[in-house]
Structure formats: C-alpha cells, structure tokens
Amino acid sequence: MWTRKGHKVEVKDSRNVKIVIADTINQYINQQEVEIPKYLTAPPLRNNLFIGRKDKIKEVSDQLDKDNAVAIMNGWGGIGKTTLATEYYFLNIEKYDHLLWLRMIDSLPESLANPSLAKNLELELDPGNDLIDNARMVAQQLTNLKGNHLMVLDNANNIKDIHKHKDLLPQINWKVLLTTRGKLGGYTHINIDVLNQEHAQQLFYEYYLLQKDDDELNRLLVMIGRHTLTIELMAKIANNGELTIAQLSEVLKKEGLSSENLELDLSTDYDKEHDNLKEIFKAAFNYSAILDDETQASVFKHFILLPSIPVSLQDFLAWTGIEDNVKTKNALNQLVSMGWLKEELLIGEEELRVKRYFIHPLIAETARGTIEINEQEAVDFIDGIADKVNIAKYTNPLDAAEWLDFGRVLVEYYPDSEDSHISTLQNNLAQIYQDLGELQPAKELAEKALASVRKNFGEDHPSTAIRYSNLATIYQALGALQPAKELTEKALASDRKNFGEDHPHTAIRYSNLATIYQALGELQPAKELAEKALASDRKNFGEDHPITAIRYSNLAWIYKDLGELQPAKELAEKALVSAQKNFGEDHPQTTAVYNNLGMIYHALGELQPAKELAEKALASAQKNFGEDHPNTATSYANLATIYKDLGELQPAKELTEKAFIIAKKVWGEDHPNTVTIKSNLDSIG
Structure with a gap:
C-alpha cells in the first residue's frame, strides 16, 4: 500500500550521532490529559553536535x-x-x-x-x-x-x-x-554562511575519531571549504575507510581535486561554488565504491530517484519494490555510516522513536549526474509514480499534485528517454501541470510523451491518439489553435478507425475538436461535433453522468456564441445540476459550469443571477487554483464584464486589471485571451 505517512521501525543509535531528547518532551509524552498538546507535531530530535x-x-x-x-x-x-x-x-x-x-x-x-x-x-x-x-x-x-x-x-x-x-x-x-x-x-x-575555521575543525573531529592532526586538517579545509555537509561527509568517509587526514587529501587529489581550483567561498559566486561542491562529492563518491555491493547499489540508486524527503523503511520498500530483508537494512545502515544517506528520529504518536531516511539534495544532484540507472532497474517505481500522478484516479484532479515532485525527479533524471513507462509518466505529469496552469512545462512533457509513443507504437495506435489529444488541449490553452486542430483531427481519425463512431474515446475527440472549432470561430462544425459527442455520451453513460454534464456545458457555450441563448441556458442548467451532484459546489468542473451559465445569463440580460454565479466561480477558482491561474483570470474577467453592465465601473475596472495582470503572466501579451481582457480594460477607461 502506498502512503506518505511514517511507520515504525527498530531504532539503534549510530556511533557517530549522539541524540539527546529534551526532558520536557519526555515528560509531556507521559501526560495524556492535555486537550490541545503543546507539541502539535514532532520536531527532529535535538542533535548535540551543534557547533558555533x-x-x-x-x-x-x-x-x-x-x-x-x-x-x-x-x-x-x-x-x-x-x-x-x-x-x-x-x-x-x-x-x-x-x-x-x-x-x-x-x-x-x-x-x-x-x-x-x-x-x-x-x-x-x-x-x-x-x-x-x-x-x-x-x-x-x-x-x-x-x-x-x-x-x-x-x-x-x-x-x-x-x-x-x-x-x-x-x-x-x-x-x-x-x-x-x-x-x-x-x-x-x-x-x-560557512563555519569559521575553529568550528569547522571541531565538527570534523566529532565524526572523525582516528587521529587529531590540525595542520593536515587545515590543508584539507582549504581544499574542501568549511561547508557543513562537506565536512561531515569527508569525516565519515575517512573514519569509515580508516584513512588518515593526509590520506583523505591524497584520495581527493587523485580524483582531480586541488586547493588551487576548489577553494570554496560560498559568499561569492554561488554557481561556481555549487559546481565545486558537486566535484568534491563526486570525488568522494568514486572513492567510496558504493556500487560494488549489489544491494547497497540498488538502495542508493532508488534514493537518487526520490525527492529529498525523509521516508520510513516501510514506505521506501513499498514504493521501490526492494525486498525487506537483512541485506537491505544493512545496506541502509552502511550508507548512513558513510554519510551518503541521512537518518532522522522523530517522536511518534504510537512509539517513542520513528526512524526515517533521506538523501541530501546536493548529494542527490551529484549522484544523478554521475550514476546511470537503466529504466528497467526502476520500472516498478516509475510505474507506481505514473499511477499516482494519473488524474483519472482522483475525484478532484488537483489532488494528484501531491505526487508531482516524485514524478518531476524521475522525468528530469530521464530527460531523453523513449521508454514507454517514462512516456506514460510524462503524459500524466503534463496533465497535472496543465491543471495547475503551468502550460510551458506541460507542453514540453506532452511533446516528449508523444514523440516516444509514436516511435514505440506508430501513428495509428490508441495510445498515440491519446497523446495527440492531450498535447492538443495544451496547445489550445496556449492559444496555438491551428496545431491544436491538426493534432485533434489526427486523434479523431485514429479513434474512429480503432473504436468506431460511438465509443467514449471518439466522443472525447469530437468534444475537444468542437471547442477548438469554436475558438477559431467555426461555430457550425463546432455545434455538429459537440452534438455528436453529447449523443454518444448520453447513450454510453446516461443523463446524469459527470462526462455527460461536461458535454452539456460545452454545447451550451457553443449555442451561446451562435446566439441560441434559450437552449444554451437549458443545457447549462442541466450541466450545473449534474456537476453539483457529482462533484460538489467547489470542484473545478463545477467552477467551469458556473462561469458558462453565468455568462449565458449575462447574454440574456439576467444580470443579478449572472453576478451571483460569476462570484461563485471566482471564489471557487481562487480556492482551487490560487491567484496566478488561467481559470482565476477568466473568472475575474467574466465578473468584471457583468459589473460593467450593471454600471458598477470601479469594481469592474479593478477586476479587469487583476485579470490582465494574471493573463500576461500565464498566457503572455499576445494570447487571444490576454488581448480580449486588455480590450475590455481599455473600454472601461
């Protein structure tokens, strides 16, 4: 079972990490009568290696x-x-x-x-x-x-x-x-900033227990700098490998490091020093020979593919598919001992201490640039995360964003992969980015996903049609209507060939193509396609299904643009009843229907109900998406239009200004939506 919650594991103190628990916390844990506890969550346990x-x-x-x-x-x-x-x-x-x-x-x-x-x-x-x-x-x-x-x-x-x-x-x-x-x-x-010289020495000797040689250590610190994590890592490597400080310096020099090209000053050029730190970690990594042990290599490789967050042993095993055995636990302990992984102990609700493991971001970044991990080595993990970021699994697609960072790490590690498992992950992530209003990363991922599936399956495969369609919706959101139209027409032709006229996949393509034709001003073909999509989905799913509600809303909007306001109103009201029943008041899909129906009421001159719906749409968009999202910009602009026609020019102007600021940010100056909002703002004066 996949979960982000910590679990209980046996805890043993490392010889190099001295833990102290504040007496006040221990006393508190034994008190159960407190209604609202003083400690609302567990802090990391206090480490007495606090220096300077x-x-x-x-x-x-x-x-x-x-x-x-x-x-x-x-x-x-x-x-x-x-x-x-x-x-x-x-x-x-x-x-x-x-x-x-x-x-x-x-x-x-x-x-x-x-x-x-x-x-x-x-x-x-x-x-x-x-x-x-x-x-x-x-x-x-x-x-x-x-x-x-x-x-x-x-x-x-x-x-x-x-x-x-x-x-x-x-x-x-x-x-x-x-x-x-x-x-x-x-x-x-x-x-x-970095530690001073005295405190850097003190920290090194806390982890390095074999000898004390201040002169050699000072020379080493000139080479590696006084960066806290670097000092800790070097001390653990030397201690674990039973090296003298002079031998550690020689190891680093053999790996190509020298005081002349790596002396660190983190207060100056961050980019340069970031690269220098990575070189130091890389040299240490090469010396440590982590990959020589098969189990240790597998554990470390999977931590490289995780975000740098603490995870329990149980979660780590569940996510990666690695076996739960003594070898795995020994590998974890050895990686911690060498400094390549960190562990933390938290005060848990059911047990005093819960151990979790994580990789520091700098070490992870270095390892990702050094170690090659074949997709098949991590296929279970890749498939698991692809499933977690599949918006089709969630009632509210934004809930999938919880796993966004997991997917991001994987696609960044495999930027040019044409593996079908990575393609699925890219496709699913693209849809989340689109829902979050981050259209450029959505576009880049969707284009990669399409290129991969075309190569692996060919032009007429159902998976290729899905990728065409998904990329087309992103192009449409970006205002690139012609390429959106061409891709959707390809997807429709493929689905009609593979599934026939009345299949749900074909209905999706009809509906998507209808909205593109509508945006292009080709309203009659848009109406015909939207009616086909509605007829198909009513047949396949029935009147009250959420998908049917979406079709009602889309067709209603086309009727509005055609001036057929009464049937537009009736369809949009049906869509709203269904959306409220299936999704609830504040769901993104309900927000879209509020907007559509509100603007239909506006076109009919029913300004008060139009205003009420537009206000609901705006509140829902702000709640679901925040300020800097395309849906929020649309909701501001729609409400502003209604205020203007009500004669409330000052709030109309303020709302349109907000919409314009967001539109420039999320769409750019030349997007049709931005141009329309700017025109509305100019008309208010």
Whole structure:
C-alpha cells in the first residue's frame, strides 16, 4: 500500500550521532490529559553536535521577539539551517504555549493538511475535501489558539508556493521561522554562511575519531571549504575507510581535486561554488565504491530517484519494490555510516522513536549526474509514480499534485528517454501541470510523451491518439489553435478507425475538436461535433453522468456564441445540476459550469443571477487554483464584464486589471485571451 505517512521501525543509535531528547518532551509524552498538546507535531530530535553560530541563534531570537514576526534563515543547501532551527526550537520550548514543526515537501497546503496535526488540533479532515480546503481548516484552527506559539517551516524552498499560499500561515499569536535556500520578498533574511575555521575543525573531529592532526586538517579545509555537509561527509568517509587526514587529501587529489581550483567561498559566486561542491562529492563518491555491493547499489540508486524527503523503511520498500530483508537494512545502515544517506528520529504518536531516511539534495544532484540507472532497474517505481500522478484516479484532479515532485525527479533524471513507462509518466505529469496552469512545462512533457509513443507504437495506435489529444488541449490553452486542430483531427481519425463512431474515446475527440472549432470561430462544425459527442455520451453513460454534464456545458457555450441563448441556458442548467451532484459546489468542473451559465445569463440580460454565479466561480477558482491561474483570470474577467453592465465601473475596472495582470503572466501579451481582457480594460477607461 502506498502512503506518505511514517511507520515504525527498530531504532539503534549510530556511533557517530549522539541524540539527546529534551526532558520536557519526555515528560509531556507521559501526560495524556492535555486537550490541545503543546507539541502539535514532532520536531527532529535535538542533535548535540551543534557547533558555533550562537550569534545566529541570537539573530533569530531578536527577530522573533517582535510582535507576530517572521524570521527567515537563508543559506546554501547543506549549510546547517535545519540544525539551527532545531536548536532554536529546543532552547525556547518554555517560551511558547504551542510548537509546530513542518517540513515542507511539495507545498504549504500539503504540509498543513496533515492528519496527525489535525488530530492534535481536535479536527477531523474531510477526505471529500480538496487539499486547500483541509489546509485552510487547519490554518484557521491554528489562528484560533490563544497564547504565544511557534511554527517552524523547514525546507521552504518552493518560494512560488509560499507566496501563493502565504494567507495559510497563522496570523495571530504566532512566530514563524522559515528555512530556505531562496529569498522571500518583503522580509528580512538571516544569512547562514560557512563555519569559521575553529568550528569547522571541531565538527570534523566529532565524526572523525582516528587521529587529531590540525595542520593536515587545515590543508584539507582549504581544499574542501568549511561547508557543513562537506565536512561531515569527508569525516565519515575517512573514519569509515580508516584513512588518515593526509590520506583523505591524497584520495581527493587523485580524483582531480586541488586547493588551487576548489577553494570554496560560498559568499561569492554561488554557481561556481555549487559546481565545486558537486566535484568534491563526486570525488568522494568514486572513492567510496558504493556500487560494488549489489544491494547497497540498488538502495542508493532508488534514493537518487526520490525527492529529498525523509521516508520510513516501510514506505521506501513499498514504493521501490526492494525486498525487506537483512541485506537491505544493512545496506541502509552502511550508507548512513558513510554519510551518503541521512537518518532522522522523530517522536511518534504510537512509539517513542520513528526512524526515517533521506538523501541530501546536493548529494542527490551529484549522484544523478554521475550514476546511470537503466529504466528497467526502476520500472516498478516509475510505474507506481505514473499511477499516482494519473488524474483519472482522483475525484478532484488537483489532488494528484501531491505526487508531482516524485514524478518531476524521475522525468528530469530521464530527460531523453523513449521508454514507454517514462512516456506514460510524462503524459500524466503534463496533465497535472496543465491543471495547475503551468502550460510551458506541460507542453514540453506532452511533446516528449508523444514523440516516444509514436516511435514505440506508430501513428495509428490508441495510445498515440491519446497523446495527440492531450498535447492538443495544451496547445489550445496556449492559444496555438491551428496545431491544436491538426493534432485533434489526427486523434479523431485514429479513434474512429480503432473504436468506431460511438465509443467514449471518439466522443472525447469530437468534444475537444468542437471547442477548438469554436475558438477559431467555426461555430457550425463546432455545434455538429459537440452534438455528436453529447449523443454518444448520453447513450454510453446516461443523463446524469459527470462526462455527460461536461458535454452539456460545452454545447451550451457553443449555442451561446451562435446566439441560441434559450437552449444554451437549458443545457447549462442541466450541466450545473449534474456537476453539483457529482462533484460538489467547489470542484473545478463545477467552477467551469458556473462561469458558462453565468455568462449565458449575462447574454440574456439576467444580470443579478449572472453576478451571483460569476462570484461563485471566482471564489471557487481562487480556492482551487490560487491567484496566478488561467481559470482565476477568466473568472475575474467574466465578473468584471457583468459589473460593467450593471454600471458598477470601479469594481469592474479593478477586476479587469487583476485579470490582465494574471493573463500576461500565464498566457503572455499576445494570447487571444490576454488581448480580449486588455480590450475590455481599455473600454472601461
């Protein structure tokens, strides 16, 4: 069974990692009468290898002592931001009434919509709700808590998502500490740099136990720099391989490294130093000979193909298909001992400690550029993720976005693959990106998926028709109507040949081609195709099926453009009843029907019901997609048109300006939708 939740495994302390658990946490775990627990989620256990940087702890404290403050720790990957945040957390436990630690994986909503967090807040997440709904419910409950509270949002590197969903951060009585590699506009940042010489030496000797040779270590530090992760990795490699510090330096030199070309200064040229760090990791990797052991190689290769998030042993085995045996566990422990994987211990609900494993992003990036992993070695994992990002599996297709980062890592690792398994993954990811309004990555992935399937199966295969059709819908969204039309006509010809006139696949092509003809202004053929699609789906699925509702809505919109407003209204009302019944009020498909029916009411002069539906459509689009999405731009523009005809020119102008800003961002200046919105804005004056 696939799950993102941590599981219980046996825990043994590594000889190189000394763990301390705050007495206050142990005392708290034994108290069961607290209604809302002080510790809303489990933090990483405090590691007593905290060396130096007391000045940074003071900077964080000073920043968070301000009212409702946000402190942002900014620095290079592997520089020690999480360790600093953990230290601040444990030093200030008594200062806060509630503490919340969130490791951001893909998005802030996903991090907040955490069943364990919800349970501690005495909330029950509704599985029927979408991710944003549940995250908003948790955020509101956090805001309602009285007192003085701390949220740590670790690994908040998706800056675009933080900006998009910053309204979900608790607003009252909360201090928020973020760790990130990026920069958030409008906030003061606390920059985390490399260790000083004394602290770099101290850290090395914590992991390297064989000798103490300050002169040789200083020479080594000139070569590898004082980057925290690099020091830890080198010390573990030398300790594990029983090398003297001088021998470690010689190993690195044999791999092509030297102090002249690799001396690091992370405060200057980030791109250059990033490349230098990768060279150091690559040299260490070559020396470690990880791939010599078959089981160890398999475990490490699969971690390379995972996002850099902590996973339990049970999840890792389920996702990858690797056997659960002593060899696998020994391989994991050896990789941790050598520094290539990290482990963390979390305080769990049912057991004191839960062990999880992860690969640091810098090490993962280096390994991905060094190790070749044949698609067949990871086929079970690739197929599993392709299934997870298949929007057809979800009531709300946006729910598939939870697995987007897993798929992204895989397609980036296999950028030029023509393997059919990768093609399926590319196709499924393209559809998620399209639903999220990210049309350029959607287009690139869909084009690759099509090229692969044409080569593997030929022009007339059903899978090729699907790829044609999916790419065509992306072209259409981008305003490239002629290539969209040509691809959809190819898909239709193939499906008619393979399945016949009345098959559901053929109906999809009829419907898609109808919307393209409509966009091209060819309304009569658009109407004929949309009527064919509706007749087929009513026959195959019945009147109340969700697919039939989509056909009603599409045909209604064509009737509107033809001026046949009464039948357009009747069809759109049927579509709305069906969408509300099958999807609920706030589903993206219902939003589309709100928009269509609202504009039909507008064309009929029924401005008040038109306004009510357009307002519902806008609220739903904002909730499902956020501000910077094509659907939100459309909803703003539609509502603005209605306000204008109601004589409410100021709100009409404000809404159109918002629509225009989004349109330029998501479509570009020359897209037909952007041009129309700009024309509407000019007409308001």
